[in-house]
Amino acid sequence: MADQLIKVITKDEAFRAFAVDGTKLVQEAASSHETSRLATVVLGRALLATEILAQATLKGEERLNVKMAGRGPIGQIVTEADTKGAVRGYVSNPEIEPIVNDDNQLNVAGAVGNNGSFQVTKFAPYSNPYIGQSIMVSGEIGDDFTYYLTHSEQIPSVIGVGVTMNPDNTVKAAGGFLVQALPGASDDQLTELNEKLQKMPALATLLGNKKGPLAILDAILGEPNYSQLQSVSIGLAAEPSKDAYAAQLATLPSHEIQAMIDEDGGAEVRGKFSGKRHQFSAHELDVILQDVLKREAQQKNEEAQDDDSDAANSADEKK
Structure with missing residues (x-):
């Protein structure tokens, strides 16, 4: 009960x-x-x-x-x-x-x-x-x-x-x-x-x-x-799922995730409120890392396109 x-x-x-x-x-x-x-x-x-x-x-x-x-x-x-x-x-x-x-x-x-x-x-x-x-x-x-x-x-x-x-x-x-x-x-x-x-x-x-x-x-x-x-x-209160913690890890820069793989061979996440531990293997972190690398590459492309657009607009203004 x-x-x-x-x-x-x-x-x-x-x-x-x-x-x-x-x-x-x-x-x-x-x-x-x-x-x-x-x-x-x-x-x-x-x-x-x-x-x-x-x-x-x-x-x-x-x-x-x-x-x-x-x-x-x-x-x-x-x-x-x-x-x-x-x-x-x-x-x-x-x-x-x-x-x-x-x-x-x-x-x-x-x-x-x-x-x-x-x-x-x-x-x-x-x-x-x-x-x-x-x-x-x-x-x-x-x-x-x-x-x-x-x-x-x-x-x-x-x-x-x-x-x-x-x-x-x-x-x-x-x-x-x-x-x-x-x-x-x-x-x-x-x-x-x-x-x-x-x-x-x-x-x-x-x-x-x-x-x-x-x-x-x-x-x-x-x-x-x-x-x-x-x-x-x-x-x-209900403990967040392992997938929820994975989503949080995916917000980190790629170099931090890579360091977890290279230096620790994985990661342990412990919920501050629940006290429960979640283990992430090097393979699991690598899956997260690949998604982060794709996101970062996309961001760089978008920034490059914005820079090209700004340069073109500036050239037009000078004409």
Whole structure:
């Protein structure tokens, strides 16, 4: 069964909320990017928070890109998501060594850093991108998304994301939630919500329940107190085909492709977002090279014809 994101609204219309179980998604991303234990947790949190943000703020064919640069040792964190449940991302240093806090737990904030920028770029068909910015406030990911929504989007919100690892470095559980106050929320309701958030069990515990994301919503809102609006299957965005990467290689100058053949006997292309590798043999590169040489020859002929035409026009003008 695919990972699920569920959107609900409370029956008193005071809050809307999203909850997601993305355990399979995060494990697949970790396998593709060959991430260390700490990098898996960081990337997993970022992917889940980005998909939640996309579902909460986008419409139709829109998509968004998130860039977090907290100046920590993991480097930049880049993620993208759309309204259809597809998400992808990467971290600059996927092999980061463990950093632990005083409780001997993985120190996500120490890896990410909190002295940098948080940027969200939204893309919509036939319009210019919208860029929203804030600062990194903790490096814990969820807090940074919460700060962005509250201060840049002016939406009172709380985002929580978590990734729990097994001893063998596989993903035990990965999930998250977003709760947003609607105009009808009273101060008493906001206080009650905050108390429930403080007391809620760990996400890994809740996701161990057969109810999946609904268990998270039950813990925050109370089981009978909300109505489900939408359920979305989520997963990693589709990887471009090898043919698509071949087309990209064909945009290079012929001398660069020739160097790959002569010096390396082939080429390896690795998708930055997917982490997947594609091998191109010397023969495959040579096929691409022949097409590039034909293109370059055609361009030279066209340029020569243009030069001849300019020279002829200049001669006519002198007459």
